[in-house]
Amino acid sequence: MEIRELLAGAGCDGWLCVMEIDGDGEVHAGSDEPVVAASVFKVIVALEVFRQAAAGELDPRERVRARPGETTLGPTGMSVFADEAEVSVRDLVTMMLTISDNAATDLLVERVGLDRMAATLAELKLTGTAVPYSLGGLLDSIAVDTGLATWRELMAAHHPAGPPDEMLHASRALRPEHSIRTTAGDMARLLKLIWLDRAGPAEACANVRAVMGQQVTRHRLAMGFPDDVRVAAKSGGLFGVVRNEVGVIRFPDGRRYAAAVFTRAHRPRAGENAINAVIGTVAAAAVASLRR
Incomplete structure (x- = not known):
């Protein structure tokens, strides 16, 4: 069955790009069409933090204060704290990528700057992505x-x-x-660059990879693969309409694949489990075709 037919059967429209990291193979469906990024854009924020840290422009151990009433609202992490907290920049990255903490994200965005993220996206030729x-x-x-x-x-x-x-x-x-927008193709290319140490200094890329491997949720891409396949990912969602996940899948034989799947529900807040599952299904189908 076609990838988009699988997605439609689960109650959503979808966009996909899966790339071999150590080769040139690629499977795509609407990979150059603009989509709402939701929280997968936080990978870009993390990369910019670690690029600036590697350049000596910021100290990842620098302490940052999060004050209730001033931080960005959200459902997790410091966004729901009742009391003031102080954490390091690198721990903000961990909060942002592992549990998608909105407050941590915006503290980091303020620290590194939207203009610097835009310059990095331009440098990496990710022209379909914008964080305005x-x-x-x-x-x-x-x-x-x-x-x-x-x-x-x-x-x-x-x-x-x-x-x-x-x-x-x-x-x-x-x-x-x-x-905040991107394309499936841009996000798969970004992950490929990070995993090949081509998105910035090797130290910066390694730090992004390490934190992405700690994401708490495992009910999208990872659901499509056996337990011995490692998945490092970042998910995103918005108002029961947008459900996305990007990540890198590594098989026991060492072969690696960058995957980006974006979905938009036909009916808001309906079929969440089915859409989450089909993200893993279509990614697995794309990877299987590349492995053949």
Whole structure:
């Protein structure tokens, strides 16, 4: 069955790119079409942090304060802390990539700069990817669409249930041209460069690989592969519509594959388990065709 037919059968549209890391083989479906990145863009943030650290421009042990009421909201990590916390830059990266902490992400974005991330994307020729604002900026854009100034105001106005789905699903944040965006091809190429030590200094690439290998969730790409296949990944999702995952799959024989799968549900918040599972299914099918 065609990859996009598999995705449609699970209740979503989808975009995929799988590349051999140590060869030229590639399987793709809509890999150059723009998609909402959601939290997979955090791989770019991590790479920029470690590139600047390798260049001596920042100290990964530098302490950063996260203050409740000032940090970016989100469902995990310091985003939900009740008290002030102080952690190192490198531990912020760990929080960002392992549990997708939004507060940690924006503290890092502020530290490294959107302009520097844009320059790195241009250097790596990832022309389909753009990070025009922080996660806080993305969330605030949703509030602006409703006539309010900030995401905090929007959340307070709809406390405790949160904004209604129809309000969220009508926002610009779910349209690639107005959101943090990428393509499946760009993300697979980025991972390939990181795993080949070509996305920056070898030390920086190794640090990104190490933290990606610690992601807590294992219910998307990893579900498509046996237990002896190692998967280092970063997932992302937005409002029950967008569900994505990018990662590198390493087989016991040493062969490695960079995979990027992006999905958009036909019905918001419906079929989450089926869509999560099909991400692993289509990645496994693509890898199997390359291995043949």
